[in-house]
Amino acid sequence: MSARTAWSGIVRSPLGLTALSLFLLVALTAIFAPIIWGAQAEQVNPAEITQGPSAAHLLGTDTLGRDVLARVLVATRLSVVLAVLAVIIGVVAGTLLGTAPSVLPRWAGRPIVGFVNIAVAFPGLLLALFFAVIFGVGTTGSVLAIGFAMAPQFARLTQTLSAAIAGRDFISAAQVAGVSRVRILIRHILPNIGEPLIVNATVAAGSALLAFAGLSFLGLGVQVPAYDWGRLLGEGLNRIYLNPAAALGPAVAVVIAGLAFNLLGETAAAALGGRSARRRHALPAVASSSPRADAPQPAQVDGDDVVLLVDDLRVSFPTPAGWVTPVRGVSFAISRGEAIGVVGESGSGKSLTALAAARLIERPGHIDAARLDFCGTSLLTSPDRAIRSLLGTSLAMVFQDPMTSFNPTRRIGSQLAEAASEHQGMSRRDAMTRAVQRLQSVRVPAAARRAHQYPHEFSGGMRQRAMIAMGLMNHPRLIIADEPTTALDVTVQRQVLQLLAGVRRDTDAAILLISHDIAVVAQTCERVLVMYAGRIVEDLPAAALHTGAQHPYTRALLEVVPELDADRDAPLKMIPGRPPAPGAFPPGCAFADRCPLASAVCRERDPELAAAGPGHRVACWHPVDDRVAASAAQAQIEEETVPR
Template sequence: MMAGTGRKLTAIARSPLGATAVTLIVVVALTAILAPIIWGPQAEQVDPTAITQGPSAAHLLGTDTLGRDVLARVLVATRLSVVLAVLAVIIGVVAGTLLGTAPSVLPRWAGRPIVGFVNIAVAFPGLLLALFFAVIFGVGATGAVLAIGFAMAPQFARLTQTLSAGIAGRDFISAAQVAGVSRFRILIRHILPNIGEPLIVNATVAAGSALLAFAGLSFLGLGVQVPEYDWGRLLGEGLNRIYLNPAAAIGPAIAVVIAGLAFNLLGETAAAALGGRSARKRFRLPAIALAAPRVDAAPAPIVDDVVLRVDDLRVSFPSPSGWVTPVRGVSFTVSRGEAIGVVGESGSGKSLTALAAARLIEHPGHTDAARLEFCGAPLLTTPERTLRPLLGTSLAMVFQDPMTSFNPTRRIGSQLAEAASEHQDITRKQAMDRAIERLQSVRVPAASRRAHQYPHEFSGGMRQRAMIAMGLMNHPRLIIADEPTTALDVTVQRQVLQLLAGVRRDTDAAILLISHDIAVVAQTCDRVLVMYAGRIVEDLPAATLHTAARHPYTRALLEVVPELDADRREPLKVIPGRPPAPGAFPAGCAFAARCPLATDLCRETDPELVADAEGHRVACWHPVSGEAPVPVAIATVADETAAEEEETVLR
């Protein structure tokens, strides 16, 4: 990777853009460093006999009103002009980053006014803000630095907010939240490293704008004051006598253009170089002893065998037409060591139910329930500070896409170790030892070496194993696996499922497995929850799924599973129709439009989830007996395609 990035940087440096940027920035830097030493005395030497002279062999740009060499003064002014511009950019980046990231750290009531202030400030032109702040901070170099710095802050705040919002939705942020990492630590360790590169690129480009702004303020007399001078002040002095010596004004103007062009081209070159992830220097790390003593945190107490209790859970989101409730009245319990599978079509509310149990439904989403408890603690009323250690040590979450589940800027081992060091009084070495031990427990080969690699160096299956290892860093009572095998091939899927089963057997942890594949759930779980349109329509033991399923939707899901001995000349079976949209649930049973057993009662009244003597729950007015044939009409893929084409034509 180092060699590849090195070749890329070399190629960019050899390109016309890169070569020009490097040349100009080196010239500006050397001038800023050496000019005061070489031409400093000449720039300050007063010569009454050479006042206001034009260009000559002795003075290439002429002299000023005191007989001082204009070219020497332009060269010497490079240091002050560049330093002040860089200081202003640093102030703007720091202030903008603080404003942009404050809403993600502060409470909502304190963060919303900051967002509003940034939105208003961005609407004003930067130069207008600079003039406004210059009046507040006063005339002089210090006031000009502060004025330009704070005038640039709103644009960096908006950029930081935009970039942070894109990162905050990634799975590795949710994984850190589940691990109980504080919001400030998430900001420092997970968000800022992932937005640092575009901030640096924009800061480099902004340095050129800062040079122009400084020249403008000094030209107006609000910037650098006598006896100091920068390019803007020299430009103002030259324009006062432009008819006598135009070269005195052209010199500092050319200097501003060249320096501004150098910074802008440097920003373009940096953007090209950082188009891919920057190379990271690798060090050969010593082998870590695997026999380190285990430092385990005390497991969270559980009042009874129930790990997760959900009663009448509802998850809602605002929309232009009002609140939409995609999860409506879900109730179930998960006991110690139990494996429960949740199946259903996309949009049935499976993942939202799991996210609500993990307290990952963010504003403006709203979670409500008659009872939502984890390890005996009410999730909706307990303060976040109190819940964070409980969720971080007793709840593990395995997300659907292992590539987005890890922070790409940090090594796998450090991300695993963070889950333990955040809640336990252990050293970094002990946390890393445990990370390697957990990687070994999920059968990651060469764990001590793999722990010091980045996520992109892992295959999809290895990343999913590492994600499970992260959940095992403490003592999980519940592992929520949200489609953990979707992005994996069949062989790796089986390995991951076997690994989850082994973890459950060894740790007595409960598992909530979310999947589209009802066959996988039937083979790996004790109980199956079938969800449709935001509700549980059937809850039954997995062992009797194929023989005792009573809801027509469950029977239809079983019927459309392809079999190995099926005739390949026949088209695959599918359930006709589509699930209703979350904002358009019908008054009665949501499955009535797709069910051939539906009656007027089904279309008018939604059935309750009723349990029989054996605990088998089903929500259906006309449940099917276990011995009866499947009464659900099954359409073929060809039928579904034709229906979709017809619907498209009608639209």
């Protein structure tokens, strides 16, 4: 998203529109009010001394007969200018204090850090009064007092931001290259912390207005014949029982200007947040969802039984260099009551595929597909309300770590009951009754008592059972289990897998099981999808996994599974090399650099996912279809594992 697009989107929001309107009102008043109403504000009229509001003087007149409203409008320029000057002083002084420890030797930087820590502990207005006494009464003294009173907060902010940037690799590289500390500060640190400082400075301008009004009200700020809102407020307060409008006018002006600066800061933060790293890199448009001629087609299934249909799914995320697509062209289908396992190394796109199917990819992530249908409803074109209702009642997610999936401050039963109350309109009592029943159905002992306990009172296996029970609170047609047994011991792992199998048998729900463990998937599922570098490289029946796998990567995954009768003195088997990064997929087959059967064509063209038998698809130029090739691949893997 470009800077112009970001700002235009924010400005069109209610917050942005209000902030812009108020800021323009204050700015235009500060510029033109002295020109338009300057003479009226200074005109003394003894015949109209201390009059109340009237058609000629909306806020009345002061003790010299001058129009109070005109003086409030004219005072906008001085009030705003003084506040801005104080903020500039505070930002400059705070930045110098905050960055000094990174430039000066440690023995000189520590006292500065200690001084900032002590100064931050004092209230800003108290510091302003302290500095006002030091610098003296008057406009100059007030500007310096408020500016230096704001410096500690900017110093602390600068220290925090600088510390975060100082740990980056490019700072270490500059230090190794011999770049001086001052140059690192100017060229590398300050440009990366500029935007947060500007946003906070905008918000601080509203506080500076209030501080100036307070000092002038106490007689320490602007002195006659000059006047600002604080001085006008003090004069109006002396006659508040005779003419309340004289005090109300400058007070309202201070509030409006303060809101303008604070809302402007919030708007700037919303527009600039997360954009610093890519503000100079315009991102290309994401490819449209039109189907590709060479896109792998999902397995053919009966349309009435299809629960999830994925056709040419792509998931993309923006980076400074452009869009990165870690899931690229995934196609498959799941039928009612079917169990499909998805296996692959970390970073292969398994979880992203599942999250995309559940519409859990948040912006700026982008989902693109020729078709993405759940229970016959398109998840790409249907209204959000209809999709939320469908997914809330027919889709269940079982995550890898149930401790982070449950709210630690709420009881298990209430969290389960919320699902039924939200999507089925059940009463609180009925929903809690169903929650206890669902906990019983997943074999949680003493379910009625357990429902009133907190997540930390459950063991890992019990939390995973409760997570499955939450999915069963409605009537799911698909259960997506993303690494549901990774953090569990072998015994509990078996119980959870048996529980999922029982749920599938009892409810006829389809299961999409994501796992690193290909052995678990082979024992639990009917079909296996093998993913590598964001693509499905093989789709085959689980019964044929050990004997009929044809892709070298699938074979390698099977070979690295440890066995009980393996030689303990021999090194563990492993797949040589590492998977490519999502933003650095090589041309051709992504597994070519790690494959012992790779040839020139593998590094030039990416193979399509083509039929290799009944219910079997494979994407490989050299599928392993005989024992000789399989033995050669295994020999290469074992050779890579021998220590040198």
